[in-house]
Amino acid sequence: MAIEVSIPTILRNLTDGAKTVEGEGGTIGELVTDLDKRHPGIGERLVEGGALRRFVNVYLNDEDVRFIGGIDAPLADGDTVTILPAVAGGMR
Amino acid sequence: MLRIDRSIYDEIVAHARRDHPDEACGVVAGPAGSDRPVRFVEMVNAERSPTFYRFDSLEQLKVWREMEARDEEPVVIYHSHTATEAYPSRTDVSYASEPNAHYVLVSTREPDTVEFRSYRIVDGAVTEEPVEITGTADPA
Numbered sequence: 298m299a300i301e302v303s304i305p306t307i308l309r310n311l312t313d314g315a316k317t318v319e320g321e322g323g324t325i326g327e328l329v330t331d332l333d334k335r336h337p338g339i340g341e342r343l344v345e346g347g348a349l350r351r352f353v354n355v356y357l358n359d360e361d362v363r364f365i366g367g368i369d370a371p372l373a374d375g376d377t378v379t380i381l382p383a384v385a386g387g388m389r
Numbered sequence: 390m391l392r393i394d395r396s397i398y399d400e401i402v403a404h405a406r407r408d409h410p411d412e413a414c415g416v417v418a419g420p421a422g423s424d425r426p427v428r429f430v431e432m433v434n435a436e437r438s439p440t441f442y443r444f445d446s447l448e449q450l451k452v453w454r455e456m457e458a459r460d461e462e463p464v465v466i467y468h469s470h471t472a473t474e475a476y477p478s479r480t481d482v483s484y485a486s487e488p489n490a491h492y493v494l495v496s497t498r499e500p501d502t503v504e505f506r507s508y509r510i511v512d513g514a515v516t517e518e519p520v521e522i523t524g525t526a527d528p529a
Contacts, residue, residue, distance in 0.1 A: 305486070381450065383486075386481035387442065389479065
């Protein structure tokens with residue numbers, strides 16, 4: 298199951314500068330495990346304590362995976378996953 | 390140094406004033422590698438809060454894809470502080486994730502005084518930089 302994954306600027310140091318990489322998995326969680334084997338270190342930037350990190354947005358095609366099962370969201374061959382760091386902040 | 394056109398500077402300040410007392414946020418896109426902020430994109434603050442901002446995740450995907458398609462990048466990422474100075478907070482620094490962007494902070498705490506400052510935030514280190522406002526020649 299080949300999934301195309303779009304990598305944000307801040308993580309491209311882990312993918313030799315590549316903007317998109319390929320991965321495999323039946324769920325977002327499995328995909329992250331596979332990506333971490335291919336690009337060591339990327340897993341901990343995306344997942345913490347078994348859940349997606351709060352300030353990383355992961356999209357399956359056009360949907361935010363938070364709304365469709367999070368780390369358990371199922372993947373199908375040909376899906377596209379996009380990773381973007383959340384843009385956020387506050388006064389403290 | 391951030392060089393920014395007067396018209397875009399004015400749009401950022403107007404957005405911050407309009408959303409006060411909530412924090413306002415957005416980006417100014419520009420051609421990749423140019424360091425020129427030319428396309429103003431106002432974003433929704435999904436938190437609608439006077440103390441916190443976060444881009445709406447689906448709007449962010451749409452805007453980031455538009456930039457990708459146009460070979461642009463976020464040259465400026467701006468937000469406002471509504472009761473404190475225009476300086477990045479600890480939270481701002483910990484979530485800063487675009488090492489190439491100019492992080493612009495506008496404070497709306499004083500109704501008659503504009504505080505507009507720009508920073509680089511890389512690996513948790515904040516460096517303030519000068520802001521040069523450039524004028525557009527009016528058509529004759």
